[in-house]
Amino acid sequence: MASMEPTVGALVEVTVGRGTVRFNGTTSFAPGKWVGIELYEPKGKNNGSVQGVSYFNCKPNHGVFVRPSQVTVIPAKPERPAPPVCLKTSRKQTAARPSLSHQRTSSTASARAGPSSAGVSPRSSSPLKPSTKVSPAPSAQGSSTTPRLGSPTKRLSLVQTGGLQSRKSLARTVSHESNPAFSPTVASPRQTESPGPLPQVKRSKRASSPPLPQVTASLRSVSPPPPPSAFAREPSPILSTSPLKPPSRPPSSLSLLPQHSQDEQELQELRAKVRVLEAKRADDARHVRELEMRLSEAESFVALRPKLQAKLNQLQTELTASRRELADSKQISDLSETKILDAQEQLEMAMLDKEMAEERAESAETELEELKERLAIAEVELKVVKEGGAVEDGDAPDNIKSSLAYIQLEKQNERLKEALFRLREISQETDLDQRRRIQEMEKDVGTLDELQTQYEETLIKLSNAEVQIEDLKMQLDDALGAEDLLVQLTERNLMLSEKIEEMRITIEDLEALKELNDELEENHMETEKTLQEEIDVKDSELRERRRKIESLEDACVDMENTISQFRELVMNLQHDLDTLRAENQSAQQESATAASQTAAMMSLNLKLQSSASKQQAKTIESELRGYEAREARELLSIVQPYLPQIYLESDSDATSCYLLFQRLAFKTDLINMIVGQAHGLPDSLNGPVADVLVGICEMRGRIASLSNLCKRFAAVLRRCDAESFLNIGRLYLELAPMEKRIDVHIDLLRRDEFREMECVSDVIKLQAQFDHLAETYFANFDHDLGERELGYASAFDLDLDMVAASMGLAKTSVAAIMKDTDAALDLGGYDIENEFFAPLQKVLDQCKGAKSLSRKLIKRLEELIMDSLALKVSLIPQLQALNNKVSELVNFGIQLAQQIMPHLSDARGEKEAFQLTKVLSFVKQVTSSTVGKDRKDGVTSWEAVGEYIAGLVNEAAALVPLAMEGVNVTKITGNAPWVVRVKEIKANTAVNIEAERKVAQLSDEIQGLYRSLKSKDQSIQEAGVKIELMERRMETVKKHADTIAELESELAKARKQERAYEEAMEQLQADLDALEQDNAKLKTMTVGPQREPSTAQPVEVESIAVEGSLETSYLLEQLEALRGTVRFLRMENSYLKSQDLLREIQTLPPLPEPISREPTPPLEPSGLSDTDSESEELSSPPTLRSLTTETKVLYRDVIRFSSTPRVVDLSELNANRVEGKTKSWMPRNKNPAHQVYERKMEAERLSRRVKGLLDRANAIAGAR
Secondary structure (H helix, E strand, O other): OOOOOOOOOOEEEEOOEEEEEEEEEEOOOOOOEEEEEEEOOOOOOEOOEEOOEEOOOOOOOOEEEEOHHHOEEOOOEOOOOOOOOOHHHHHHHHHHHHHHHHHOOOOHHHHHHOHHHHOOOOOOOOOOOOOOOOOOOOHHHHHHHOOOOOHHHHHHHHHHOOOOOOHHHOOEOOOOOOOHHHOOOOOOOHHHHOOOHHHHHHHHHHHHOOOHHHHHHHHHOOOOOOOOOOOOOOOOHHHOOOOOOOOOOOOOHHHHHHHHHHHHHHHHHHHHHHHHHHHHHHHHHHHHHHHHHHHHHHHHHHHHHHHHHHHHHHHHHHHHHHHHHHHHHHHHHHHHHHHHHHHHHHHHHHHHHHHHHHHHHHHHHHHHHHHHHHHHHHHHHHHHHHHHHHHHOOOOHHHHHHOHHHHHHHHHHHHHHHHHHHHHHHHHHHHHHHHHHHHHHHHHHHHHHHHHHHHHHHHHHHHHHHHHHHHHHHHHHHHHHHHHHHHHHHHHHHHHHHHHHHHHHHHHHHHHHHHHHHHHHHHHHHHHHHHHHHHHHHHHHHHHHHHHHHHHHHHHHHHHHHHHHHHHHHHHHHHHHHHHHHHHHHHHHHHHHHHHHHHHHHHHHHHHHHHHHHHHHHHHHHHHHHHHHHHHHHHHHHHHHHOOHHHHHHHHHHHHHHHHHHHHHHHHHHHHHHHHHHOOOOHHHHOOOOHHHHHHHHHHHHHHHHHHHHHHHHHHHHHOOHHHHHHHHOOHHHHOOHHHHHHHHHHHHHOOOOOHHHHHHHHHHHHHHHHHHHHHOOOOOOOOHHHHHHHHHHHHHHHHHHHHHHHHHHHHHHHHHHHOOOOOEEOOOOOHHHHHHHHHHHHHHHHHHHHHHHHHHHHHHHHHHHOOEEEOHHHHHHHHHHHHHHHHHHHHHHHHHHHHHHHHHHHHOOOOOEEHHHHHHHHHHHHHHOOOOOOOOOOOHHHHHHHHHHHHHHHHHHHHHHHHOHHHEEEOOOOOHHHHHHHHHHHHHOOOHHHHHHHHHHHHHHHHHHHHHHHHHHHHHHHHHHHHHHHHHHHHHHHHHHHHHHHHHHHHHHHHHHHHHHHHHHHHHHHHHHHHHHHHHHHHHHHHHHOOOOOOHHHHHHHHHHHHHHHHHHHHHHHHHHHHHHHHHHHHHHHHOOHHHHHHHHHOOOOOOOOOOOOOOOOOOOOOOOOOOOOOOOOOOOOHHHHHHHHHHHHHHHHHHHHOOOOOOOHHHHHHHHHOOOOOOOOHHHOHHHHHHHHHHHHHHHHHHHHHHHHHHHHHHHHO
């Protein structure tokens, strides 16, 4: 059943879901056969109409069109085959149908009361799935039965379009093969003569249609169990409007009894199914009640959601505020810690000052005691002197007083007294200062102890705050989990409500089916009687017709015998004629083959003779050339030792480089010629084109470009100056290995093993390297003017081959698909010869005209190059314009082939049909993007291509006469560089070369010794710098070791404090658990009497909310405590910042000057950065050490710069050229010009750094 073709009304399944077939046939939006399906769910794409054409009607997004191969027909439950029913009884039923159909509206209750009578008539397949074996009957009979049997079908279609998703489980069909007697193929001829029953059928249709709107009302009221045939059967196929066919054999009239027994069995099965459906309906009712209970629970959760959301918002705001305050407290604690450290350092400095002051006071006291002793001694001596003077010289006091010693002693005495007084004052002041400072230090120590205790308290509070924050986070996570639960419950509620609606709809549909089944049972009884009467009438007619058929069959048998005898005679004559014709053809073929063989032998003999003569001439010529080459090689070996040494050192590589470029050009041209001859280019482009030719044309273009570059290089070397000749000759060692790649491909070509892809990849690499050479060494020469012009012309010629190959490939492929008998063709009403082949052939003919002009131009340029002539520079823009235009044409051909070939491959693989409209759209799209960008309105794509090629041909035709004129030809002048070098070498040989060579060797040795000395000095300086760095590192390591030891001690202390804090936290947690238990008990005691017995879950939610509010209040109290601690810390911080601390700092004595030591040399900017700023001045003069380090770094950078290869990345540019994107965007760092510019800028930066280093070295040398 799943493999048969779906019919209209069948239940099918596709990838997007299940549905009913509403359309089957061809459409206007796409070729082929399509099946329109009405889906049960809104997963479709339309409402039965596509592009304004309506094929069937359904809800929006319920319709979909698919191929018949993607449709799977869902089989119905199979039934046991019923025995054949007597045709006589069906005739009686047919005859009795008008009266029964008229009485159906008044006898509905009686028909329902007798279920046994309702199940008498057998059932065949569903009208939604008509049998494929029903053959059409005459049109008169079909038209007569259509209006009478249409009302039940209409009622069924009304119910079916209501979206009954559950009837696929209730459908059951009986095949036409199991019950052939009741197939809907019987039509009475009397119906056309007596149209009396037709109005009655129409009235019965109107009478049976009103109960349909009341189906939903009957659903809501609890009705008695439905009749057994309510859900188990579909409408009878008698109601279908298909044309009828008379049966071949009349059934027996005694077969009604087995049919009644079969109907009773079906009735019992239907009753069992009704009981199963009633049980399912009870289960559905129970599910509905459960869903309603869950819905009420979800509504209660939804009612609690705003409270939880408000609580969650409040907790979030409090959490953000507490985090902010915690961050402030952490900042304040960090500031306090830094200030404590500063105060400790100041205290240590003050203690040191105190010790110094005490030492000074002690020294001052010792000096004071010494002075006191001296004063006492002086006083004693003075008294002694006074007494001695008075005793001995009492008479002469004036002499003593006037003596000089006396005066000096008095002055000294006065000075000593003044010094004593000053010392006493100073000692008193210093004592007072030191006492005051000691008191202040003691105060500072007390404040530090207070700060330490406050710091410890703040740490404890911070740990408590962190614990509280963790609790708040846990509560917040719980609240978020509750919100997720609410969301899940709401979603589940919505899903359950949707399921309830679906169940209601299915129940309504089932009740509607029940009503419809009752009506169909009544109609079935009526039609059974009428059909039985019709069957009786048909039996008599069939007997008469059988007699006529038997007589006709006998006549047919006689006729067939005579016809068979005549056919045998004709076959014998035909066989004899064929044998004669075959003998005649064989004789003619033998004579023709003999003549052709003789002619072939004659032509082969002539060819062999000519080839032998040619081969003999070639061998003679090759032997002569080989002898000339050997003689030239021997002459070169003889002459080479006579050449001076300077030629071998300098000019030999340049000459080899010139010959290398000429060899490369010759070998690449040879590869191009042999490959072209092997594939018959360009003559092979005139016929069928294979895809290999497109790649060969592209390869020939790349090889020709490389050959042209080599010819340009050789032309430049042939006429450049001697210095450039020698400079380019230095590249010979780098360029020599490139020739091996070309030799490998020539060897493969000789062995007939040529690989195109490898050749193309090698040519692309060589092209990139030679482009770099052209930009670096051959950019400023005009000696290659003729070769450049020849390159433009040859590129134009090869691009035309590429255009012809790509367009010929498209034409050949389309012609092959047209000849393919297995491919499906959809020409869309167009003539492919006029729309595609003829315009394409016209374009190819225009390309041939352009090809002839390009050959003339190439021949003219080759003649000019042979005579050392070239076209003027003014004609180069025209050649470039030709190349640019033909590149657009190449893009058109390649893009057209790239878009057509996938479509043709799909058509060959039978994935889709070949569509000419699609190919023409490809042509239009490619034309608008390439050659037809500026085309006018009303011009077709092929006309735009033709106009573009015509313009190209006109430009080429205008350029060829200009090239032929002598006015536009210029002479390429220049002497060969080796001629100039011969004169120089001859002049240099007159000088004493040996002496100069020795001088050069000695100068090289001196420079080597100077470099070695410089390197040794540099190594010595570097070793000194390294030693100093190691000493500094040792000092820093020692300091780090000391700090690590201090940190370890602090870490041990912190761990001890952490253990203490953990013990305190455990104690607090135990207290908190006890308080929570007490709180829970109190809540249960207070909330218990107010609970409602009906709903338990909302009460739990309220208790949780109350508990959350108590916890929130507790957290708010803790937050207030944290705010108080933060305010206290701020006050302490302001106190630390007060004026008292400033006054204490000001009263401290100045610190002693530090011990002067040699400062470490500062780190100078060495100019190693890549910035271009030259206006930065050094903050300190450079030293020798800094210059050595900078010299070392600069030397390393210069070596790295010179050792890195000067290669420009051209892969992105080549990829764009391969893809035909001549003006496509690329990143700046991948642009070759930008890469060259960066290389130049780096060289300039290095030169600036070298100049700056030389200037600083000169400055140091001048300063010394």
